[in-house]
Amino acid sequence: MVIASRRGHLLLGGAALVVALLPLVAGAYVLQLVSTALVMALFALSLQLLVGGTGLVSLGQAGFFGLGAYAVYFVQGKGAAASLLLTLPVAALLAGLAALAVGALALRTRGFFFLMTTLAFGQMLYFLIHDAPWAGGADGIFVQRPNFGLFGLDYVPARRDRPAVLLWTNLALLCAAYAGLVVVMRSLFGRMLQGIKENDHRMQALGHNTYAVKLVAFVLAGALAGVAGHQWAMTEAFVNPELLGWHRSAEALLMVLLGGLGALHGPLLGAFAFIGLNELAQLVTERQRLVEGLVILAAVLLLRDGLAGLRWRSRA
């Protein structure tokens, strides 16, 4: 996998700046849409660590995303809004622990089996939340947005400022996650992941415990998906079992493919392209599945290297 060159990062930084300044000019609707796209970008980025980074195609990533979202509900229950400083770590921890359990089993398999196993365990998490009496019901439930409380000094944004604050929060977390993954992929650990992607057996022959390395990557990706899910709950103030459903996992894979498997920043482009296309489709037709299906067909038939395959990249 490649990481964008210095010039590419300047462009990405510029794009982040434009997004950060959006609240000056855009209305609440656009801000909400961009907030959602930022959350999906974070979710797709977590999957890219597995797909592009390690060569593991997982179809259960939404399970961890949804658990992160439900963490908000589990922490506050029917009570008042909890602090982000509590809910966010809980979301990452919950999703990470689930990823540890799922990954420990699923990584005993390879290729198609890994795909099917992650899909099945992802659906298990879905049914767990869907059927559990303690999870708010099959139709979902409203949650209080986590606030920015610190030792009783709560900051609760005024209703008028909320879309901007949410956007900035999501943007900050996305930037932090991206920067973190750049560091991870450039580290020895990241190179081991690349080695496993190229040739797992050779890495084993070199004396690496590839199972453990892959498990660490799986847990890291799961925890990051949990953070993305948490931001979803914070942005929408609503959680439902569909967040864990495998269609969402497939959509995340689509964003990764749209953006390009070959580049760490691919999912960022892919998520924005996906949300943008969805929004366009809504304007044109009510048959969104038709549009989404045709877009995917076009992407797998025509767009082999994704949007990021186009330019400005350098070897990691």
Added chain:
Amino acid sequence: MLGGFLAQLLNGVQYGLLLFLISSGLTLVFGVMGVINLAHGSLFMLGAYLAFAVTGAALPLWLALPLAVAGGAVLGGVLERTLFRRFRTREHLDQVLLTFALILLFEEARAALFGNDFHGVPVPAALDFSVPVFGGFAYSAYRVAVLLGCLGVAALLFWGIERTKLGSAVRAAAEKPEMLQLLGLDAQRLHTLVFAAGTALAMLAGALAAPLYSVFPGMGDGFLIISFVVVVVGGVGSIAGAFWAAMLIGLVDTLGKAYLPGVAGLAVYALMAGVLLWRPAGLFGRA
């Protein structure tokens, strides 16, 4: 009590046989062609809606069965020739997304043709009675018919794969794809055939299942996931593995739902986790 247990046991076997019809196609396509088909559940759904359309037109349900087989064979053949053939050598991710796109398109077609409501499909009048089982407990005659029908198809499939020349070619392809070329067999034709057969089986299963589960949007999803569990538990490309795993999962799921309703939803996944710990390649798979 015992009669009730026997009825649940029969339910489990019947569900398991239905799962076998679905997952045998999945595991064959996958073993022979190396293609993962997420849209397999949608093919099952198509079969069920075919049965709904047939009975809706006041025609007898049994008419839907040959239609499902023939329609499935044609549809499968066309899908293989136009799409799946190109994706045999592509990345898993591409195959996943291609077949996910097919799910969306099939669901859209289903919504356009039949709407988004639940629909019951009546049990055929000739089979709309109960057979006494044991201790005064009666069991639906249609379920018995489905059970026997599935058993017949399973026997036919085993015979075809184990005893015919074509079947040995399928087994050779599942074991070592290169072998086919060496033996001078036409791999492309075999692929079309296997895919058509898998599609026909899935649609037949759907048509048989329609009166039991009624038809509804997204009904293929649940069966797809469970079929994956069957393939993982049974081992790839193994028909015998798919059979025993389907029976095991059918029984565990049905008995679990009847006697341990609190944890039943998780029982099959716990089973899968256990198999993965014990034999990661599946019960009948080679490591």
